[in-house]
Amino acid sequence: MDISSILQGGYQHPLSRQWQSKRQLTKAMLMYPIFISDDPDASQLIATLPGQSRWGINKLEGFLAPLVKKGLQSVILFGVPMNCNKDYRGTPADDKEGPVILAIKKIRSLFPDLYVACDVCLCEYTDHGHCGLLHPDGTINTAPSVERIAEVALSYARAGAHCVAPSDMMDGRIKSIKRALIDNGFGNKCTLMAYSAKFASSLYGPFRDAAGSAPSFGNRKCYQLPPGGRGLARRAIQRDAAEGADIIMVKPAMPYLDIISDAAQLTPDHPLACYQVSGEFAMVHAGAAAGVYALRDMAFESVDGMLRAGATLILTYFTPDFLDWLDN
Ligand SMILES: NCC[C@H](CC(=O)O)[C@@H](CN)CCC(=O)O
């Protein structure tokens, strides 16, 4: 047997198999997406997202304390208002008594070491359900959308968010948010995580159920990237880095590993996030429930692909599970 034919000697032991992974999952790489209800005492299970709930402000301590004890280091907040007056511009998004701003303050006071990121979008707060403001004909009106998104992002920074993450996909919102943060003294205090390559995916259904954020008409194909648009994704990644993004994100993750790899190559000096979205999470659970694989094995295998592609930060609803699995 020729010497160069033998590879198995390099991974015949569990430890040498670990050494073969250039990057391994750590608790610090996990950012947990959590849903904040405007019912202060809510703890409502989300049927389409196994094990996930909408939480009211008064329940956050009981929910997060055990996870922080297990090593949770970051969360990203999604407001899921069920009792607000939605309007054309998403006015409730930066309501000082709204779920997100109250949750930022509560979490910051309860868990000073926990990193608090906030998703920034209008779709949970607009009466039309789109992520931006619209022209009368229903198309995106970019300039006022970008201005409004920056307003909301600034309000979260003022409330104490460590990071704002605009998922709206409006052209130019990164520059607008960065400008607003700098002009108001938050340029060096609040991280800007850009959902740069975010695709018009079929995998957002469970989230939209949870957040009540489905568009009331049409779809998001005119502002989320076409799944086949690798060139557009590369251009968006470079644009957002140039506009001041501190972190680049690709979303969804599993069907877009090539885009994660492109982002790692195009913006090698930025932290690179990827979001294992609600439909991916539900899909992995469904396969395990159908007996196709063991949940834990598939969860780790799904993340291994993201790490191999170059991700350094993973937004995943599996975070609580990984906190346990990484200890055992
Ligand atoms: N702001 C848009 C919400 C967006 C997808 C969508 O509904 O279009 C995501 C939240 N950032 C959904 C995330 C998920 O599916 O887990």
Ligand SMILES: [Zn+2]
């Ligand atoms: Zn949105």
